[in-house]
């Protein structure tokens with residue numbers, strides 16, 4: 001073999017190794033001299049690109065949850081002259097080891113962003129070894145998504161139905177299809193006040209988009225005097241065309257009107273029924289679900305402690321993306337489109353407060369209680385901050401939706417690679433060699449302005 005050939009082979013081997021490790025995406029870009037697929041790795045820019053691509057209504061749905069503000073700074077960050085040469089991004093959650101701490105959080109109605117919807121996300125999650133959390137408000141069924149996710153790790157997010165028989169049916173389907181943990185979202189018992197959506201009467205559920213788990217549920221469909229149906233939403237979602245169809249005549253209209261009727265029932269009676277539960281109801285889920293049980297939407301120290309008392313396995317500190325939480329207290333005018341509860345503190349602040357509880361810290365230390373975080377993750381540094389404040393892993397939502405909107409599965413993979421590679425580089429530069437190192441040594445408090 002000539003020197004040249006050897007050189008090429010060595011370079012090819014390095015490129016292959018880099019390609020196999022998404023947390024080295026940065027190296028891949030430089031070495032192959034190929035730019036990232038969207039010509040940017042900036043999440044704000046990806047948001048703009050996705051917004052340009054989506055039609056008006058869908059764009060507002062993805063964007064109306066608030067904008068990022070100046071990032072909160074952390075003390076004693078970065079640190080220098082520590083050995084972070086070999087870095088390990090892996091985390092262990094509920095006894096299982098994962099190669100990195102990024103979870104794809106529950107985002108419903110993905111059919112508004114891409115024709116492959118949740119199927120694309122589930123495939124990307126499997127490829128990049130990220131846990132995928134399927135939403136109850138998905139636009140594909142529990143079974144279809146499990147099929148695409150294959151040997152991947154998946155959790156199921158529950159919007160708690162009013163009818164216990166339907167809840168049990170969903171839990172049973174999730175279990176049968178390999179969803180290992182249950183994430184119960186508490187902050188969306190009813191639809192939030194959403195000025196941007198209201199302005200254009202935008203609610204895809206009305207047209208059956210995001211009701212696919214209901215349409216495919218035998219117990220719910222029996223209640224609707226029907227049988228499970230595979231209703232595949234049209235893409236792009238176009239409310240005007242669907243309104244015209246609903247107002248017409250003929251068999252297609254009749255069929256669509258039936259779908260709408262069932263969709264409204266799913267929304268009104270089950271997914272966002274307005275039927276509030278209390279802490280004593282958690283026992284029902286605890287006895288009905290054998291795997292890890294997490295509560296999503298916890299924002300106060302008191303609620304975190306109540307979650308421990310209720311016997312759940314963990315919480316997701318989240319404000320449903322009302323605003324990012326990495327910010328200084330932002331300009332409230334800009335936030336009037338807040339998603340669930342306007343005026344709540346940012347999630348990162350909430351995490352900081354929750355981790356002040358010695359009960360939470362103790363329960364976490366013994367492995368009985370897992371603390372996860374979402375709302376506002378856009379960079380590797382954001383992830384480090386959340387981990388440094390005590391989270392064991394983070395969920396991301398909108399960022400991967402931008403990737404999905406732009407290029408389906410490949411777009412979601414791209415976003416994951418960006419986040420992982422940024423995390424890897426930033427972790428090293430900040431002086432941390434593994435996630436435990438970050439969690440046990442990073443400041444644990446935010447700098448106040």
Ligand SMILES: Cc1cc2nc3c(=O)[nH]c(=O)nc-3n(C[C@H](O)[C@H](O)[C@H](O)COP(=O)(O)O)c2cc1C
Pocket residue numbers: 061062065105106107108109135136137138157185296318319320321322324374375376377395396397398399
């Ligand atoms: C379009 C959209 C749909 C969402 N749907 C759900 C859902 O079905 N279930 C849920 O628990 N959270 C849902 N969320 C909230 C996300 O899980 C997450 O809490 C929020 O977006 C904040 O994280 P992010 O800043 O990474 O986007 C949704 C968010 C968006 C943007």
